[in-house]
Amino acid sequence: MQSLIALFEFEFFRNAILAAFMASITCGIIGTYIVSRRIVFISGGITHASFGGIGMGYYFGFNPILGAVIFGIFSALGIELFTKKADLREDSAIAMLWSLGMAVGVIFIFLTPGYAPNLMSYLFGNILTVSKEDLLYLLFLSLFIIVFFVAFYRMIIFVSFDEEFAMTNNAPVKLFNALLISLVALTIVLNIRVVGIILVMSLLTIPQAIANLFTKRFDWMMILSIVFGFLGSILGLALSYIYDIPSGAAIIFTLVILYGVIKISGLVIEKSRQ
Amino acid sequence: MESLLEIQNLSAGYGQNIVLQGVNLKIKPSDFIGVIGPNGGGKTTLLKAILGLINPISGTIQFSESMTSGGVHRIGYLPQINNIDRQFPITVFDVVRSGLMSRKRLMGRYSAEENESALQLIEEMGISDIRAKPIGELSGGQVQRALLCRALVNKPALLILDEPNTYVDNRFERELYEKLKVLNEKLAILLVSHDLGTISTYVKSYACVNNSLHFHERNTVTPELLKSYECPIQIISHGDIPHTVLHQHTH
Numbered sequence: 001m002q003s004l005i006a007l008f009e010f011e012f013f014r015n016a017i018l019a020a021f022m023a024s025i026t027c028g029i030i031g032t033y034i035v036s037r038r039i040v041f042i043s044g045g046i047t048h049a050s051f052g053g054i055g056m057g058y059y060f061g062f063n064p065i066l067g068a069v070i071f072g073i074f075s076a077l078g079i080e081l082f083t084k085k086a087d088l089r090e091d092s093a094i095a096m097l098w099s100l101g102m103a104v105g106v107i108f109i110f111l112t113p114g115y116a117p118n119l120m121s122y123l124f125g126n127i128l129t130v131s132k133e134d135l136l137y138l139l140f141l142s143l144f145i146i147v148f149f150v151a152f153y154r155m156i157i158f159v160s161f162d163e164e165f166a167m168t169n170n171a172p173v174k175l176f177n178a179l180l181i182s183l184v185a186l187t188i189v190l191n192i193r194v195v196g197i198i199l200v201m202s203l204l205t206i207p208q209a210i211a212n213l214f215t216k217r218f219d220w221m222m223i224l225s226i227v228f229g230f231l232g233s234i235l236g237l238a239l240s241y242i243y244d245i246p247s248g249a250a251i252i253f254t255l256v257i258l259y260g261v262i263k264i265s266g267l268v269i270e271k272s273r274q
Numbered sequence: 275m276e277s278l279l280e281i282q283n284l285s286a287g288y289g290q291n292i293v294l295q296g297v298n299l300k301i302k303p304s305d306f307i308g309v310i311g312p313n314g315g316g317k318t319t320l321l322k323a324i325l326g327l328i329n330p331i332s333g334t335i336q337f338s339e340s341m342t343s344g345g346v347h348r349i350g351y352l353p354q355i356n357n358i359d360r361q362f363p364i365t366v367f368d369v370v371r372s373g374l375m376s377r378k379r380l381m382g383r384y385s386a387e388e389n390e391s392a393l394q395l396i397e398e399m400g401i402s403d404i405r406a407k408p409i410g411e412l413s414g415g416q417v418q419r420a421l422l423c424r425a426l427v428n429k430p431a432l433l434i435l436d437e438p439n440t441y442v443d444n445r446f447e448r449e450l451y452e453k454l455k456v457l458n459e460k461l462a463i464l465l466v467s468h469d470l471g472t473i474s475t476y477v478k479s480y481a482c483v484n485n486s487l488h489f490h491e492r493n494t495v496t497p498e499l500l501k502s503y504e505c506p507i508q509i510i511s512h513g514d515i516p517h518t519v520l521h522q523h524t525h
Contacts, residue, residue: 036363151381158375161362165424168325168351169376216408218363 004238012128016247019130020233022138023194023203028226029145030187031204032211033180036218037160042079042181044201045094047188049075049101051197054122055108064122065134068192071101072185080181125196125248127237134193141190145183149222156180157218195248203229206255213262232258277302278341278432278462279324284333286316286323292331293319297487301432306458308477309466315484317466321436324464325351341431346376350430350461352421354437360410366420367405370396373424395423399453415446422450432462439469451476 007013034043053067075097083090109116121129149156159166159176166173191200211224235258236251243250277300284297294316301307309317322328324335326347341348350373370392371384384392396405399419409417418438425433435454439447454463455476467473480490 032363038359154372154375154378154382155380157364157368158372161364161369161372162353162358164327164353164357165351165372166375167327168349170346171375172380212363216363216410217365221363 004241007241015130015132015135016127016237017234018135019127019138019194020237020251021230022135022142023127023191024207024226024229024233025142026138026145026187027191027200027203028207028229029149029222030184031208031229032218032222032225033156033160034184034204035208035212036221039181039184040201040205041091042076042094043184043188043204045079045098046072046076046181046185047192047197047200048098050185050189050192051122052101052104052108054192055105055112058112058116058119059108065137065189065193068189069186072189073182075101076181076185077178080177121196122192123196123198124246125192125194125199127194127233127247127251130193134190137190138194141186145187148179148183152176153219195251199248199252202252202255206252206259207232210255210259210262213259213266228255228258276338276340279335279337281324282334282336284323284335285331286319286328286333287331288319288328293485294323294483295486297333297483299481299487299489301462301464303431303462304458304478305462305464306454306476306478307462307464307481308470308473308479309464309481309483310468310470310473311483313468317483318436320483320487321434321464321466324434325349344377348429348431350425350428350433352418352425352433352435352438355414355417355421355441358409358417358421360412360417363408363410365406365408366401366412366416367392367396369409369420370405370423370427373427376428392423392427395427399423413443414441415443418442418446418450422453426457430461432464433457434464434466436466437468438465439467439472447472 008017034040050068050072053069053071054064055067056071057064057067079090079094079097083093109119118129120126155171155176158169159171159173160180163173163177188200188204191203194200195203207225207229208221210228211221214224215221232255233251236254237247239245239254240247240250279301281297281299285292285295286297287293293314297320309320311317319328323330337347371388374384374388374392375382377388393402393405396402399422401416401419401423404412404416409420412420422438425435433454438450442450451472454465457463465473465477482488482490
């Protein structure tokens, strides 16, 4: 315990805690939207498509996260536009984008001369190497998402719950769909540094699954998802320190265990009441 | 009497696929029209055109001045229940109040008055006890009641119902139709249904939609009506209990 507390003296550790906190806020709110709207698969597509941008960042020598932002937002808006307009099966289109992004990423990283540093940290994330710059981006995103969801909460729910009904009421459905899917893309990409491409989807869905055990209201789901996301991140971070295992994997593992424990104890309590 | 809306020579469909052609229909404030016809005949397309969800390929839909308020047509819409995601985390009260969103600016809150009128409707519909519950915990009939409140809360001049009798119990179905009868004193109703037998007791006229639209002024079921409906119902007689006699068949 002493050694855990002593960790706070290190800047990288304080940064990790801050990153976990802001990851929990962004993923807690946006994940609730994703789960409620049943666009988990679309979000998976955006996540993997953004790898193409990371590969291009390596090859052309700009910040890979910037490449991921561009790829993420374009693929998000592309999915939003194409699946509504073109006569293309939505799931097939997403799967295509999903693998295309990965393929482009792999090709560019292969073409980049020499060894690709930190590649593993994009795939699996490393909360302990999060930079000041990454933190700043996450801070801006967190603030923006909080303000956006507080200001437009009713409209977001209105448009998400029954799109057709919202359209008959002249609500700005297309605008909100586009804004929200862009926020989904930004949240995914900026959290890649924290838990990585492979694991970011779990940060957007597992806290929500835990929250859903306690509430079926959108506002409470957002708040509880943030709480459980942060709890899981901190416990996972401790686990990763104690057993010297990768932090991203430890966080997700902790979250799943947390879900299992709460679900099972809920069932046991229910049984004993009967 | 002035019509609420007038459809003239409407053709509508999706892309190359024209589902409706040459449709003419006037809806008057006191109308209670049953929209019937085979599946794929264009019932839903007609609704979507009236609701402004699809643009006509040709022809016009004109709304009277009394049908428009604040840039929105005064239509209350009850969608088919399977268009609704019942796992969505939203409470009954919030579903009902969302019917008022067209009055709101982007960031609007509900006023005390609006909350009051929503609560009053919830009371009238007999779902006060479940108003704080998420819709995922309700029965089909309860969800329909909540959706009906949402359709009515903004005081529409025309109420459009798309197959309201799917997935609901018989008791709710009868209650719903009795409710509609009362509502019809104040607003026009367009009711899409596959259940010709039951609605014939309540509707005042029929619109039979099968690529084109035939309007029947009275609510008597004629052999012609049944033929276009492609349904095995042969005789419909009215009694104390609405009942249907089916064609002889072996199982």
